[in-house]
Amino acid sequence: MNLPEQYLENMKELLGTDFDAYIESFNDSRLYGLRVNTMKISVEDFLKISPFKLTPIPWIENGFYYSEDDKPAKHPYYFAGLYYIQEPSAMTPANVLPVEEGDIVFDMCAAPGGKSTELGAKLNGSGLLVTNDISNSRAKALLKNVEVFGIPNVYVVSEDPKNIQPGFNEFFDKILIDAPCSGEGMFRKDNKLIKSWEKTGPEFYAKIQRDIILTGADMLKPGGKMLYSTCTFSKLEDEETVRHLLINRPDMHLIDIKHYDGFSSGFTYDDELKNMHLEKTVRIFPHKMEGEGHFVALFEKKSDGETPFKGHGIIHKQKNTKLATELEDFLGKLNKDTVNFDIENAKDNIMIKDNYVYLCSPYMPGQKGLRIMRTGLLLGELKKNRFEPSQALAMVLKMSDYPDVINLPASDERVIKYLKGETLDLPEFDGKTGDGWNLFCVDGYPLGWGKFKNGSLKNKYLAGWRWQ
Numbered sequence: 142m143n144l145p146e147q148y149l150e151n152m153k154e155l156l157g158t159d160f161d162a163y164i165e166s167f168n169d170s171r172l173y174g175l176r177v178n179t180m181k182i183s184v185e186d187f188l189k190i191s192p193f194k195l196t197p198i199p200w201i202e203n204g205f206y207y208s209e210d211d212k213p214a215k216h217p218y219y220f221a222g223l224y225y226i227q228e229p230s231a232m233t234p235a236n237v238l239p240v241e242e243g244d245i246v247f248d249m250c251a252a253p254g255g256k257s258t259e260l261g262a263k264l265n266g267s268g269l270l271v272t273n274d275i276s277n278s279r280a281k282a283l284l285k286n287v288e289v290f291g292i293p294n295v296y297v298v299s300e301d302p303k304n305i306q307p308g309f310n311e312f313f314d315k316i317l318i319d320a321p322c323s324g325e326g327m328f329r330k331d332n333k334l335i336k337s338w339e340k341t342g343p344e345f346y347a348k349i350q351r352d353i354i355l356t357g358a359d360m361l362k363p364g365g366k367m368l369y370s371t372c373t374f375s376k377l378e379d380e381e382t383v384r385h386l387l388i389n390r391p392d393m394h395l396i397d398i399k400h401y402d403g404f405s406s407g408f409t410y411d412d413e414l415k416n417m418h419l420e421k422t423v424r425i426f427p428h429k430m431e432g433e434g435h436f437v438a439l440f441e442k443k444s445d446g447e448t449p450f451k452g453h454g455i456i457h458k459q460k461n462t463k464l465a466t467e468l469e470d471f472l473g474k475l476n477k478d479t480v481n482f483d484i485e486n487a488k489d490n491i492m493i494k495d496n497y498v499y500l501c502s503p504y505m506p507g508q509k510g511l512r513i514m515r516t517g518l519l520l521g522e523l524k525k526n527r528f529e530p531s532q533a534l535a536m537v538l539k540m541s542d543y544p545d546v547i548n549l550p551a552s553d554e555r556v557i558k559y560l561k562g563e564t565l566d567l568p569e570f571d572g573k574t575g576d577g578w579n580l581f582c583v584d585g586y587p588l589g590w591g592k593f594k595n596g597s598l599k600n601k602y603l604a605g606w607r608w609q
């Protein structure tokens with residue numbers, strides 16, 4: 142591997158006697174990880190059905206190493222949103238940010254969704270997740286990933302965070318900033334990053350990070366927690382960005398991160414950093430742990446004990462209260478006791494735009510002027526006297542939420558045919574399930590919709606998501 146001279150110099154200075162061990166780690170093979178979607182399946186149940194050879198990632202309760210031959214992205218369970226494929230160290234930020242059910246959460250640099258999918262799973266259908274990426278094309282991948290994961294209470298935004306901040310001052314309970322960075326920690330995984338480091342290195346990213354981190358702090362509620370992470374080793378992007386925040390926002394301070402064997406403390410190379418407790422930040426080095434390089438810092442905003450309840454305090458209702466009968470009929474079929482969103486109050490939260498029906502969050506304030514890619518959960522589309530449920534809704538549901546179901550085992554070849562968009566012959570379901578909209582499932586986990594009649598299923602799987 143051809144590493145830039147300047148980079149090697151920086152790493153020698155950073156690592157001292159550990160430098161040789163770090164360089165040696167480039168001879169180790171790349172690691173592959175997947176993270177179980179605990180909103181859909183417990184780790185225990187996943188291990189019972191998993192066809193892969195999995196080994197636990199020691200510091201991530203729902204994370205596992207898999208072997209390269211396993212190809213988990215080519216399995217129906219992946220399409221059912223049962224797991225997300227993610228480099229093991231990259232699982233750390235969302236794992237460390239203590240998101241609790243009911244929280245109002247912001248993921249500021251979120252695409253393609255590796256962290257947002259875990260934040261959404263931790264919310265488990267409660268609270269609100271606003272997930273943003275400045276890049277429109279990357280935000281499309283983010284939208285798909287949060288929808289596959291079945292996160293109902295999500296707004297997908299594609300904006301410069303500076304444009305979001307004015308309407309969301311001190312609004313969020315938890316914020317995650319997985320900042321754009323020079324990517325030094327990923328050189329072993331992706332050597333294209335080495336070339337781009339030579340063009341846009343730490344100085345380039347440090348400027349962006351300083352802006353982003355201050356904007357994030359301003360959107361955090363007093364008493365709220367914010368996590369800053371990078372996948373780089375550079376002190377300029379890590380310790381110095383933290384210093385910039387703590388100097389400019391004295392109401393923010395670092396808090397402890399639960400320690401795991403192999404975590405390295407951030408560097409305290411002067412008195413100011415010592416007083417700021419930079420040792421509370423964590424670096425993951427590939428020569429010390431089974432993962433690529435990462436940096437995480439967890440902050441809390443001071444509170445005078447009387448935290449204004451901004452996020453939850455104001456309830457926003459939608460204007461359209463009269464729902465079309467066909468929409469009411471469809472919602473009436475869902476199992477109110479189990480469905481993962483507030484169906485009782487759905488009427489107050491439904492917005493219909495260009496015949497698309499959205500279930501909005503009562504916690505989300507106005508979003509005028511923002512580029513919003515998804516305004517809550519897309520329930521479906523109203524077409525002449527009909528309601529067509531959306532792919533996103535299928536992913537949010539459990540098999541028990543809908544009365545008409547076609548459930549096949551992963552070993553049945555018709556499952557992959559379904560994912561390819563083919564019409565299916567299912568004579569054994571004739572008379573066993575209702576005609577019309579059916580929820581198509583694999584081993585009890587929904588994949589999408591189809592229309593059933595006379596033993597045949599017309600495929601309604603979203604064309605853009607098909608198995609290639």
Ligand SMILES: C[S@@+](CC[C@H](N)C(=O)[O-])C[C@H]1O[C@@H](n2cnc3c(N)ncnc32)[C@H](O)[C@@H]1O
Nearest residue numbers: 250251252253254255256275276302319320321
């Ligand atoms: C490290 S990646 C995020 C990875 C993501 N958190 C995940 O886990 O899948 C950084 C992201 O920041 C975005 N970005 C770059 N500049 C930004 C800015 N000023 N504000 C918000 N996002 C930005 C990039 O488009 C990129 O998707």
